[in-house]
Amino acid sequence: MSSQGNIQPAKLVLLGDMGAGKSSLVLRFVKGQFTDYQESTIGAAFLTKTVPEFKVKFEIWDTAGQERYHSLAPMYYRGAAAAIIVYDITSTESFNRAKNWVRELQRQGNPDLIVALAGNKADLAGQRAVEPSEAQGYADENGLYFIETSAKTSVNVGDLFNEIAKRLPKPKQVAKAPGSGNVVLTRDAPAKKKQQCC
Amino acid sequence: MTVSEAEGEGAVGEEQKREPEELAARVAEEEEEDADVREAEMADTGTPRLTREEVEQGIARMDQHVDRESRDQSAGTDASSSSGGSYQKQFVNKAPNEDSTMPSWRRRKKHMFVFSNAGKPVFSRYGDEQMMSTFFAAAQAIISFVGDKWGDGLLSMEGGLRGPGGGSPWKRKANRDSRAQGPPGKLKALFLEKGPLTFVCVSRTDEPASVLRHQLDLLHSQFISILTLGIERAFARSASFDMRKLLNGTGPLLRSVIHSGTWDLPVVLGGVAPLPLEIGLRKQIAQSLQGCFVPDVMCSLLFTADRVICISKRKRFKLNHKDLFLFTNFVRLNDSFKQSESFTPFCFPSFNPSAFLYVYVSYVTEDVCLAFVSGRADSFHELAEAKVFVESFLRQPTVRTGLEQALREDTLKVRELPMSAGGGFVGETPLWHYVYYHKGLQQLLSPRMGAPPLATRECQKRVLRGYQEMSTASYDGMTVRWRRSGSFTIIACISLDFDLYATFDSIVDAGSAVRICNQLAQYIHSKERDLLMPVFQLKSNTRTTAAARRATL
Numbered sequence: 050m051s052s053q054g055n056i057q058p059a060k061l062v063l064l065g066d067m068g069a070g071k072s073s074l075v076l077r078f079v080k081g082q083f084t085d086y087q088e089s090t091i092g093a094a095f096l097t098k099t100v101p102e103f104k105v106k107f108e109i110w111d112t113a114g115q116e117r118y119h120s121l122a123p124m125y126y127r128g129a130a131a132a133i134i135v136y137d138i139t140s141t142e143s144f145n146r147a148k149n150w151v152r153e154l155q156r157q158g159n160p161d162l163i164v165a166l167a168g169n170k171a172d173l174a175g176q177r178a179v180e181p182s183e184a185q186g187y188a189d190e191n192g193l194y195f196i197e198t199s200a201k202t203s204v205n206v207g208d209l210f211n212e213i214a215k216r217l218p219k220p221k222q223v224a225k226a227p228g229s230g231n232v233v234l235t236r237d238a239p240a241k242k243k244q245q246c247c
Numbered sequence: 248m249t250v251s252e253a254e255g256e257g258a259v260g261e262e263q264k265r266e267p268e269e270l271a272a273r274v275a276e277e278e279e280e281d282a283d284v285r286e287a288e289m290a291d292t293g294t295p296r297l298t299r300e301e302v303e304q305g306i307a308r309m310d311q312h313v314d315r316e317s318r319d320q321s322a323g324t325d326a327s328s329s330s331g332g333s334y335q336k337q338f339v340n341k342a343p344n345e346d347s348t349m350p351s352w353r354r355r356k357k358h359m360f361v362f363s364n365a366g367k368p369v370f371s372r373y374g375d376e377q378m379m380s381t382f383f384a385a386a387q388a389i390i391s392f393v394g395d396k397w398g399d400g401l402l403s404m405e406g407g408l409r410g411p412g413g414g415s416p417w418k419r420k421a422n423r424d425s426r427a428q429g430p431p432g433k434l435k436a437l438f439l440e441k442g443p444l445t446f447v448c449v450s451r452t453d454e455p456a457s458v459l460r461h462q463l464d465l466l467h468s469q470f471i472s473i474l475t476l477g478i479e480r481a482f483a484r485s486a487s488f489d490m491r492k493l494l495n496g497t498g499p500l501l502r503s504v505i506h507s508g509t510w511d512l513p514v515v516l517g518g519v520a521p522l523p524l525e526i527g528l529r530k531q532i533a534q535s536l537q538g539c540f541v542p543d544v545m546c547s548l549l550f551t552a553d554r555v556i557c558i559s560k561r562k563r564f565k566l567n568h569k570d571l572f573l574f575t576n577f578v579r580l581n582d583s584f585k586q587s588e589s590f591t592p593f594c595f596p597s598f599n600p601s602a603f604l605y606v607y608v609s610y611v612t613e614d615v616c617l618a619f620v621s622g623r624a625d626s627f628h629e630l631a632e633a634k635v636f637v638e639s640f641l642r643q644p645t646v647r648t649g650l651e652q653a654l655r656e657d658t659l660k661v662r663e664l665p666m667s668a669g670g671g672f673v674g675e676t677p678l679w680h681y682v683y684y685h686k687g688l689q690q691l692l693s694p695r696m697g698a699p700p701l702a703t704r705e706c707q708k709r710v711l712r713g714y715q716e717m718s719t720a721s722y723d724g725m726t727v728r729w730r731r732s733g734s735f736t737i738i739a740c741i742s743l744d745f746d747l748y749a750t751f752d753s754i755v756d757a758g759s760a761v762r763i764c765n766q767l768a769q770y771i772h773s774k775e776r777d778l779l780m781p782v783f784q785l786k787s788n789t790r791t792t793a794a795a796r797r798a799t800l
Contacts, residue, residue, distance in 0.1 A: 067495060076586060088335055088583045089496045092591020092606075095627065111587070117474065117493045121592065124624055 056099060058106045059217050062126045064150045065135035066143035067114030070169035073200035074135060075111045078210050083201055092118065093125055103214035126154065131163040131213045136184075138168045138197065139176040144184070151191055163216050167209055168197040333582045334552075338499035338506065346378035358449040359466060359505055360386070365486045369444065370494065372505055386447055390438050439463045443482035444470070444490075452509075454712065457719055462508035465569065469504045471596040472573050473497055475603060503580050504573070509708060511572070515715045516684055518691040519568045521780035522554035523658045528649045532557045533783040535640035539633035540785075545604065546620040547785060549611075549637075551654060552579050553695070556615065559783040564620070568689050570595040574606075578616055584608050588634070590627045593620075607631070611638045614654060659694045659778075668770040669749070669763040673699050677755040678763055679735060682714060683771045684746040690779050692771060700752070706734070713737040714748045727761065740764050745772075 063071040072090050076082050079098045090113040099106040110125040112118065126132055132154060136147035147166060154164060166188050168179060181197055188195035194212055198205040345352040352374050360376070361369040362383045368376035437459050439446040446463045470478075474493060481488045494501075507514045524532075536547040536559040546560035548571075555575070560566055574593060578584055592603035607619040607630035617637055619630045641647060657663070661678055664670030669678030679700050682693040696707045709732065717728050717739040728739040731753065738760050740747040747768050751760050771778065 072583065072586075080586075086333070086336075088333065088581055090583050090589075091577075091581050092589055094583065094587040094589045095631070096587045113591075115495045117495070118592075121624075 056101075056104050056106050057217070058108055059130040059214075060110070060128060061107050061131045061133065061213065062110045062112065062129045063133045063135060064112055064122060064126065064154075065114055066137070066140070066146040067116075069114060069135040069137045069140075069143045069147075070200050071114065071133075071135045072111050074133070074167065074169060074198060074206060074209075075109055077200040077203055077206045079109070081203075083203075085201075089113065089115065093121070098210075100210065100214050103211070103217070105214045105217060107210065107214075122153075123157075126157070126162075129162065130217055131165065133165045133167050133209065133213070134193075135167045135169050136179065137170050138179050139170055139173050141178045144168075144179045148187065151193065155191070161218065163194070163213055164192075165194040165196070165209060165213055168195070169200060171197040171199040171204055172202045335499045335503075335580050335582060338502040338580070340373070340498055340502070342373045343375060345374035347374065347382035349374075356451050357505070358447075359463070360447045360449075361444055361466070361470070362387070362447075363482065363486075363488070363490065364443050364445065365488075367487060367489060369490050370498070370501055372502060376491075386438070387445070390440070390445065435459065437463060439467070441467050442476075442479045443486075444478075452712075454715070455719060458508075458715055462505065465504055465508060465514065465573075466501065468569060468596040469501055469573060471600050472570075472577070472594045473500070475594045476601040500577065500580055503576060507572070507576060509711060511576075512682060512691060512693055512711070512714070513568060513572050515711055516682065516691055516718055517568060518684055518689045519571055519780070520554050520693065521690050521778070522551060522556045522653055523692070523778045524556065524653045524780075525649065526776045526781075528646065528653075529557060529780065530783075531646065532641070532650075533559050535637050537783065537785055538640075539636040541619070541621070541626060541629045541633050543623040543626060544619050544621050544630070544633075544785065547637075548574075548618045548620070550575055550578075550616055550618075551614050555780060556650070557780065557783070559785045560620075561785050565598050566595070567597045570597045574618070578608055578618065584616070585610050588631060590630075595620075607634070609634050611641055615641070615650070657695055659692055660698075661694055664767065665770060667763075668766040677751045677760070678767075679750040679752060680710060681747065681749040681767060683768070684718075684748070685775070685779055686744055686746065688779055688782075692778050701750070709733070710735065710737070710750050713750070714739075717748060718746065729757065736760065738764055740768065742768075747771075 063075060065071050067089065070087075072094065073083060073087050075094075075096055076084075076087075079096045090111055092113055094111040096109045096111065097106060098109065110129075112122060112125050134147045134150045134154075136143040151164065151166070154162060166184060168181065168184050184197075185195050187193075194216070196205050196209050196212070198209055200206060342352065342355075347353075355373050357372070359370075359372045360379070360383065361371075362376075363369060366380070366383055366387055368379060368383055370376055371379060433451065433453075435448075435450050435456065437448045437450075437456060439448075439460065444467075446467055448459045448463050450459055474490075478490060478493070481490075509515070512518075513520050532549060536549065536557060544561075545564035546558065546566060548558050549556040555571070558566065558571075574595070577593065583589070588607070588609040590605060590607050593606045594600065594603050598604075605621045605624050605626065607621065607627060609617055609631075611617045611634070617634055619633065621630060641650065661670060661676065661680065662672055664678075666676075669676050669681075671678075680694060680696065682691055684691045696710075701707050701710060713730060713732065713735075714737065717730065717737060726741050728741070730737045734753050736751045736753055736755055738749050738751065740749075740761075745768065747764055749760070749764050749767065751763075
């Protein structure tokens with residue numbers, strides 16, 4: 050445990066159609082960067098960011114949006130504390146894909162999973178194809194937190210992650226774990242390596 | 248610039264041997280082609296979906312860029328000196344709106360297409376594959392008509408193209424792996440059937456059919472590497488399966504592989520290009536890769552954009568140079584790897600074409616990339632820990648300076664060679680460029696191209712094609728091969744352990760060229776220890792392979 054106190058790790062996964070802006074959102078949040086020509090993510094990218102106000106360390110899995118990586122998604126959202134489903138407000142197709150992701154997560158039946166719906170590219174309001182009211186309605190029906198963001202102008206990006214941090218369950222059991230003066234037991238002995246004959 | 252002038256003269260000298268009419272037609276065609284290529288490469292700077300304005304802006308930008316960057320007369324700009332732009336951008340579809348009816352499309356020198364047995368378009372190097380159904384149907388008809396006669400899945404044809412717009416009465420001719428050296432500009436078509444997919448190459452580049460076949464094979468391997476042989480099951484379920492949606496976004500990757508068939512020496516000659524590094528340091532780096540033992544890790548790699556620094560792998564993991572190229576090219580092409588740690592499935596086609604392995608990729612410095620190949624999908628966090636270990640090792644001052652120096656200085660440069668082995672500045676030495684290919688390790692040592700006298704793309708391409716021809720064509724076991732073409736001379740010295748290819752200026756005499764080759768081979772042989780890369784075994788106790796031991800002796 051670090052000296053900063055009980056910072057809680059929280060696994061967060063981003064899902065959504067290719068080109069919706071998942072990587073851009075994450076890079077804006079983690080590094081404060083934005084590039085117009087963001088190359089496609091391959092497989093999944095892993096980034097971390099600590100939010101001291103909420104004592105949370107986000108362990109972010111930014112997944113690739115291409116269809117061929119779809120089958121890998123469970124690997125990343127399994128055990129996640131939160132998921133951000135991203136769509137592009139200028140594309141109804143990406144909104145429909147977002148709905149599919151919501152359905153897929155609901156099928157997993159994890160009631161504790163915090164799901165946020167992010168309508169990205171809010172700076173392109175002129176080319177809007179998905180109305181905020183429509184997305185808000187859908188989010189309310191499904192118990193999602195909805196917000197429109199722009200990775201380019203940074204609008205609402207911080208709010209999105211902060212809101213998730215706020216909603217994360219408060220760490221109760223962990224607070225008492227590193228009690229001072231107690232004997233700290235190590236975890237299990239390192240697993241024995243499998244012996245192979247050839 | 249003198250080099251390009253010499254180039255032009257050389258080309259004219261060659262042309263004069265041909266008949267005047269043919270020559271005139273050829274020159275006109277070539278000019279057109281060059282303009283075509285230039286235009287296409289300029290349009291290249293735009294985003295994938297190009298509008299007219301964007302193309303024009305792109306051309307304007309590129310014009311400025313060209314003025315600033317180089318004053319040579321070459322057809323294109325040097326793609327390898329990517330100043331700022333991403334590597335991937337070079338391989339977006341150069342002509343997204345063309346289709347098979349357009350003259351500009353027909354003028355392109357090398358086409359490659361892939362379509363399914365049901366005739367569904369899968370990929371085309373140029374143009375919009377969806378617009379080419381009729382063309383694919385015609386290609387399919389050719390295959391079904393003559394395909395049976397050759398049987399083994401490869402069919403090649405040759406013919407002349409009568410003008411850019413006219414039909415192409417191909418003369419059928421069986422021509423398997425022979426030296427098909429028709430006059431330049433002759434159209435060559437190869438069809439390669441691989442399971443549910445057909446790979447087609449239509450080329451006017453004079454490369455022999457065996458080379459084109461090699462390139463089609465590589466493209467096929469790239470497909471496998473993206474999707475594994477699992478695609479065959481998808482086609483078995485439904486013949487009309489649309490593969491394009493699974494390939495979404497891989498266009499630049501596929502195009503870069505086609506490009507490499509001509510431009511990357513490791514592909515052209517079939518080997519790995521190691522980074523020259525002092526053996527002690529390389530061993531230390533290998534130990535750091537071996538030191539972080541994670542179960543199910545099959546291979547750890549450290550590499551830069553064009554050279555491999557260290558490989559440490561399990562014995563049972565067979566990593567051939569083709570797979571290694573596909574992997575390093577894949578990483579190099581995707582700048583997104585530079586932004587964060589990544590974890591991605593990747594299929595090594597020669598190792599196991601039907602399964603994905605999981606690869607952890609992270610850049611440890613700006614240029615040096617670390618990768619772990621694992622058999623387990625949930626090994627990310629262990630691998631990330633291992634990376635921290637390797638990273639901290641590489642940050643040690645002695646290691647860091649050693650590695651940085653090796654990255655910065657190209658010790659293979661002609662200038663760095665001893666005088667007797669052809670070393671010296673441009674103009675002082677007749678030696679322009681060379682490749683030393685170690686057969687046992689399948690590794691090649693070669694200075695980077697791009698500096699004068701091989702400054703122009705056209706010149707580089709001709710040298711590379713020269714090497715390729717020397718390595719593939721049969722010379723009846725001759726150990727020294729000699730080829731004079733235009734402005735340069737290429738010599739290949741073939742021996743049991745190594746091949747040496749060397750490019751000299753056109754006025755060098757055979758005696759001194761051979762003398763330099765011998766000295767050069769001796770010099771490199773004496774320094775092999777610090778130039779070639781032994782392959783280290785990934786085990787708790789460090790043992791090197793036989794090949795590695797041989798190289799370190």
